[in-house]
Amino acid sequence: MTKKPNENDVVFIQALAELLSAQDLTEIEVNRLYGEDNRLNVRISKMQNVVHMAAAAPAAPLVAAAPAAAAPAAPAEAPAAIEDPAAHPGAVTSPMVGTVYLQAEPGSPPFITVGAKVSEGDTILIIEAMKTMNQIPAPKAGTVTRILVEDSAAVEFGSPLVIIE
Numbered sequence: 001m002t003k004k005p006n007e008n009d010v011v012f013i014q015a016l017a018e019l020l021s022a023q024d025l026t027e028i029e030v031n032r033l034y035g036e037d038n039r040l041n042v043r044i045s046k047m048q049n050v051v052h053m054a055a056a057a058p059a060a061p062l063v064a065a066a067p068a069a070a071a072p073a074a075p076a077e078a079p080a081a082i083e084d085p086a087a088h089p090g091a092v093t094s095p096m097v098g099t100v101y102l103q104a105e106p107g108s109p110p111f112i113t114v115g116a117k118v119s120e121g122d123t124i125l126i127i128e129a130m131k132t133m134n135q136i137p138a139p140k141a142g143t144v145t146r147i148l149v150e151d152s153a154a155v156e157f158g159s160p161l162v163i164i165e
Contacts, residue, residue: 009040016044026156027097045157085148085160092139092162094155098129102151110151112162116144124162127155138164 016028027045034040085091094100102110102125112124118138127134146163149155 088163090163090165091160094159096129098127100149100155101126112144
């Protein structure tokens with residue numbers, strides 16, 4: 001099997017990228033199996049400003065940008081951009097799309113709480129993706145200062161989850 005991309009695959013990927021933009025989607029994932037040793041796994045996603053996703057519905061930034069009357073609102077949003085949790089140096093971001101769980105099972109104590117001290121490698125939460133439970137380890141030792149997600153919430157790739165200082 002060669003590592004050179006098949007010309008049809010390149011055309012297919014370009015069509016997926018166009019579909020992503022045309023349908024205003026944030027992500028498309030396709031797995032094609034051509035044979036036992038020949039497959040194509042493609043994931044295309046748009047990066048979005050997390051502040052807008054957390055602050056308003058996805059359509060709101062588009063509506064606010066269109067009218068001239070919304071221009072004065074932009075300076076009011078500037079402090080929110082400064083406090084963007086994803087930009088914090090201690091932010092732990094989601095490595096995948098899935099559902100986040102703050103405890104091992106319902107009724108059990110949470111992995112972390114605000115103010116808790118964690119060591120590098122400690123499990124801080126679980127993300128379920130495709131019916132697989134993925135333990136998310138602390139990337140560094142420190143104190144949990146903020147938990148930015150709720151239990152059983154859907155998360156996207158790159159979404160800020162926790163801040164460890």
